[in-house]
Amino acid sequence: MIPRHRQFADADDTHMKHQNLYPVANRCRLVVLLIMLAGLGGCVSAGSNPDPLENFNRSIHNFNDSADRRVLKPLAQGYRALTPDPLERGIRNVFSNLDDPQVFLNQLLQGKPGLALSDLGRFLVNSTVGIGGLFDVASTMGLEKHQEDFGQTFARWGFGRGAYLVIPFWGPSNPRDGIGDILGSYTFPPRYLDDVPTRNVIYGLSVINRRANLLDAENIVSGDRYIFFREAYLQRREFLINDGEVEDDFLDDDF
Secondary structure, rough: OOOOOOOOOOOOOHOOOOOHHHHHHHHHHHHHHHHHHOOOHHHOOOOOOOOOOOHHHHHHHHHHHHHHHHHHHHHHHHHHOOOHHHHHHHHHHHHHHHHHHHHHHHHHHHHOOHHHHHHHHHHHHHHOOOOOOOOOHHHHHHHHHOOOOOHHHHOOOOOOOOOEEEEEEOOEEHHHHHHHHHHHHHHOOHHOOOOOHHHHHHHHHHHHHHHHOOOOHHHOOOOOHHHHHHHHHHHHHHHHHHHOOOOOOOOOOOO
């Protein structure tokens, strides 16, 4: 699951009303990740057990799964039911567009200037002609959507992933990707909006939108849910890190 952000309702508490929840959530995740990184993150190498914390991870997975079923999934289902398909598609395009600054920066950090320029052009076109990304004009112009983040960049630089971790209210991760996610949050343009309630609404909508995009994928989940999500996450990350050049036999495994 991904952390949820909501507007502050207590008008008497001026400080809390004007405080942004996202950096607070990031600091909490950073503390957890640094503790795990210091203790176990560096001990996992290729060929060793990627999940030495399975008992701990399973308990967090069960907690996240329960919270998702009770809160986030119903919200996502309601959002999909009430939102017209064209509007839902437009909102999905907007958040995809807001991800492109991170993609552009990480393309540069990975030494891919040509792709970086393509991603920058995609962001500029969709932000202007595409009305803030509501319409994906760039794809019709041949500017392909890419997926790059700081976790992938760290992997390209030779940093090991560390132990597999399931983080409360966040989900599957590892020290490398978790710290990368925190850095990536600073490339998300709405973070710098001065109006805090508006910023929190955008964060909350991004969470619900992402969860709604995953509703159809639940049909392929089978067997032990913990193992399914762990293997799907690990193989998906390897796929992205290697730009798709990886053998994927996940769907052939028997859970």
